[in-house]
Amino acid sequence: MSIAKRVQQWATFARQWHIYDCTWQNPFDSAKIISRHLKGMQKPIYHPMIHKRSLTTQQLSSSDLLQTVPVYCVSNRNMGRLGKVDPSSYSQPELITTKHSSLEWKVDFDNTKLKGSVTHKFNVLENNLESIILDVRDVKILNAEIISSGSTTPLNHFISDPVDDIGAKLTLELPQGTAKGELTVRIDYETSQKASGLQWLTPEQTLGKKHPYMFSQCQAIHARSIIPCQDTPAVKFTYTATVEHPKDLKALMSALIEKQEEGRTTFKQDVPIPAYLLAIAIGDLVSRPLGPNSNVWAEEGIIEECAAEFSETSLMLKTAADICGPYVWKQYDLLVMPPSFPFGGMENPCLTFVTPTLLAGDKSLADVVAHEIAHSWTGNLVTNKNFEHFWLNEGFTVFVETKIVGRMKGDKERDFHMLRNLTDLQECLRTQLKDTPELTKLVVDLSNCGPDDAFSSVPYMKGSTFLRYIEDLMGGPEVFEPFLRSYLQKYSYQSVVTDDFKNALYDYFVCTDKNGKLNEIDWELWLSSEGMPPIIPQFDQTLANVSKQLALLWSTKTTEELASNAEVKQKISTHQLIDFLGKLIECKDIKDLTEQKIELLEATYNLKNTKNAEVLFRVMRLCIMARLMNRMGQIIDFANSNFRMKFCRPIYRDLAQWPEAKPIAVKNFESVKDQMMAVCSHTIEKDLGLK
Numbered sequence: 295m296s297i298a299k300r301v302q303q304w305a306t307f308a309r310q311w312h313i314y315d316c317t318w319q320n321p322f323d324s325a326k327i328i329s330r331h332l333k334g335m336q337k338p339i340y341h342p343m344i345h346k347r348s349l350t351t352q353q354l355s356s357s358d359l360l361q362t363v364p365v366y367c368v369s370n371r372n373m374g375r376l377g378k379v380d381p382s383s384y385s386q387p388e389l390i391t392t393k394h395s396s397l398e399w400k401v402d403f404d405n406t407k408l409k410g411s412v413t414h415k416f417n418v419l420e421n422n423l424e425s426i427i428l429d430v431r432d433v434k435i436l437n438a439e440i441i442s443s444g445s446t447t448p449l450n451h452f453i454s455d456p457v458d459d460i461g462a463k464l465t466l467e468l469p470q471g472t473a474k475g476e477l478t479v480r481i482d483y484e485t486s487q488k489a490s491g492l493q494w495l496t497p498e499q500t501l502g503k504k505h506p507y508m509f510s511q512c513q514a515i516h517a518r519s520i521i522p523c524q525d526t527p528a529v530k531f532t533y534t535a536t537v538e539h540p541k542d543l544k545a546l547m548s549a550l551i552e553k554q555e556e557g558r559t560t561f562k563q564d565v566p567i568p569a570y571l572l573a574i575a576i577g578d579l580v581s582r583p584l585g586p587n588s589n590v591w592a593e594e595g596i597i598e599e600c601a602a603e604f605s606e607t608s609l610m611l612k613t614a615a616d617i618c619g620p621y622v623w624k625q626y627d628l629l630v631m632p633p634s635f636p637f638g639g640m641e642n643p644c645l646t647f648v649t650p651t652l653l654a655g656d657k658s659l660a661d662v663v664a665h666e667i668a669h670s671w672t673g674n675l676v677t678n679k680n681f682e683h684f685w686l687n688e689g690f691t692v693f694v695e696t697k698i699v700g701r702m703k704g705d706k707e708r709d710f711h712m713l714r715n716l717t718d719l720q721e722c723l724r725t726q727l728k729d730t731p732e733l734t735k736l737v738v739d740l741s742n743c744g745p746d747d748a749f750s751s752v753p754y755m756k757g758s759t760f761l762r763y764i765e766d767l768m769g770g771p772e773v774f775e776p777f778l779r780s781y782l783q784k785y786s787y788q789s790v791v792t793d794d795f796k797n798a799l800y801d802y803f804v805c806t807d808k809n810g811k812l813n814e815i816d817w818e819l820w821l822s823s824e825g826m827p828p829i830i831p832q833f834d835q836t837l838a839n840v841s842k843q844l845a846l847l848w849s850t851k852t853t854e855e856l857a858s859n860a861e862v863k864q865k866i867s868t869h870q871l872i873d874f875l876g877k878l879i880e881c882k883d884i885k886d887l888t889e890q891k892i893e894l895l896e897a898t899y900n901l902k903n904t905k906n907a908e909v910l911f912r913v914m915r916l917c918i919m920a921r922l923m924n925r926m927g928q929i930i931d932f933a934n935s936n937f938r939m940k941f942c943r944p945i946y947r948d949l950a951q952w953p954e955a956k957p958i959a960v961k962n963f964e965s966v967k968d969q970m971m972a973v974c975s976h977t978i979e980k981d982l983g984l985k
């Protein structure tokens with residue numbers, strides 16, 4: 295059969311079957327790719343995002359006739375789903391896995407780029423693998439080659455058209471007859487100035503104003519903008535890195551420091567990690583000790599404040615190890631980030647990143663550190679295989695975090711922690727997720743949705759509530775914690791899906807479950823129903839009753855009545871204040887919500903000069919609810935004071951619902967969006983209805 299005829303046949307076949315691939319640089323490759331993906335496929339898969347594209351003459355050099363063959367291309371995410379591993383990654387962990395990556399980077403602050411190479415040591419799982427597929431986003435590939443016994447073989451490579459939320463696919467064509475087993479590939483490349491996983495700050499944007507700063511945030515799928523890699527948590531690898539950077543600056547990574555020379559630092563991470571846990575930060579940083587294997591890092595101007603705020607870190611670490619088992623990462627450091635860091639904390643191994651918005655002055659927000667410490671087991675050792683099962687990372691982590699709180703502050707505080715979480719979940723369902731109920735399920739479908747767009751408090755709060763329900767059902771912490779340790783041990787260094795947890799639970803309890811408690815768990819209900827958790831466990835209500843009562847008073851009484859009410863003046867804790875304000879925001883109808891009432895609220899609870907970002911955030915939302923245009927300056931100042939998405943997204947969403955304020959919010963956003971990380975500006979654009 296002629297070349298042209300074969301290709302034409304494939305193109306027709308592909309169209310009939312709705313199988314499309316952006317990387318049809320060469321029709322023969324497409325034929326091979328299709329044939330591989332068709333293996334074992336039962337029914338055609340249809341993807342609605344079809345773009346029509348004509349192949350260029352250059353791409354079709356093998357036959358003139360092919361110029362007339364129209365090719366429809368879409369992302370190959372459906373093909374990814376064929377492997378049933380990860381809908382957010384092009385890589386094929388069922389065919390090849392990364393074992394170790396060796397990074398060589400030059401940090402170019404002038405051009406805001408990382409330049410250098412990555413050498414991946416792969417394990418090829420089947421003979422005659424035709425190509426290696428890696429995830430990339432905006433990276434420029436300069437060269438790719440196989441390294442074998444000291445000699446190199448260049449690799450033909452090409453990058454597909456990018457798809458908005460998952461980036462592009464890098465194909466490295468392997469020589470014919472590539473055998474299974476170890477394979478080393480070096481890729482020379484550089485990142486783009488718009489790498490979504492990096493943020494570059496000018497000296498003026500830092501606290502010290504003298505030196506630039508750069509940091510990364512790879513979760514969920516931004517590692518691909520920093521390294522061509524298998525950017526899926528289904529794959530775990532160790533890494534080493536050599537980083538060349540300005541000699542006045544300190545470089546830190548999610549790894550142990552091996553060697554520090556002038557302007558050159560080497561790192562080693564011996565525990566296998568998924569790509570989303572790769573992290574780097576470079577800036578004018580200093581440290582203070584927090585314990586025997588723990589330091590806090592920050593810019594000089596806030597370092598003492600940070601050391602005081604996070605002084606309980608060592609105790610939290612010890613408490614977490616009592617609950618979960620030995621700590622394997624050797625070091626636990628904290629890095630207090632610039633205010634543009636988009637999350638409360640990120641569990642980068644050996645070096646948790648935390649937002650400076652935790653610096654409340656009274657340690658009241660340090661439970662985020664307990665959360666990040668808990669990730670050292672739940673998430674970092676036992677990892678969700680893809681982000682559809684993100685609750686296995688976050689639900690377990692909140693569950694352990696509340697246990698740490700319980701051991702350190704008592705069971706009443708532990709249960710109040712859970713109840714506060716439920717207040718926040720209620721808010722999230724009412725606002726952020728109101729139009730996407732499918733994202734309120736515990737296990738979500740990410741085949742047509744980027745993880746950043748699916749992110750919410752559901753996996754955290756619903757997931758931890760589910761675990762607490764199971765713990766209570768099975769007989770409480772005495773019975774459940776030994777199971778938790780056995781689950782963590784069993785799946786350490788591995789990646790899991792929900793069925794792995796379910797199987798582990800049944801295996802562990804099957805012999806002792808005389809009363810058939812396991813059968814009471816309605817898995818379908820918990821995993822696939824929408825909205826609030828279907829069952830709320832019996833939490834101790836002592837501390838929550840106070841905030842509930844205050845919310846009732848402030849929502850139903852007039853300002854005048856409240857001014858003379860003794861009950862509103864009772865002393866409450868910072869957590870009760872936060873919960874009370876959160877509950878007040880959730881009240882449908884707040885009576886007499888005026889400037890006077892808000893001023894009375896501020897005076898009663900001394901809110902005017904609060905340093906606590908959680909408190910200020912809620913007061914700002916009340917000002918928006920009260921439509922106080924004269925507070926707009928303060929609201930915008932708060933929105934610009936940090937770009938932690940937990941705070942700035944709801945503020946922008948609220949402002950978008952207030953017709954007079956929306957143009958002000960949009961104008962402000964346009965003026966500051968370049969100072970935000972891509973994940974933050976991208977989601978706020980959607981919140982404001984600009985996308």
Ligand SMILES: CC/C=C\C/C=C\C[C@@H](O)/C=C/C=C/C=C\[C@@H](O)CCCC(=O)O
Nearest residue numbers: 513514637638639681684745746748749940
């Ligand atoms: C069901 C959701 C599916 C996937 C989402 C996974 C990742 C999304 C991405 O946007 C990254 C999230 C990173 C989170 C890091 C830390 C959080 O624990 C912070 C929580 C919010 C805060 O406190 O600021």
Ligand SMILES: [Zn+2]
Nearest residue numbers: 665669688691
């Ligand atoms: Zn977390």
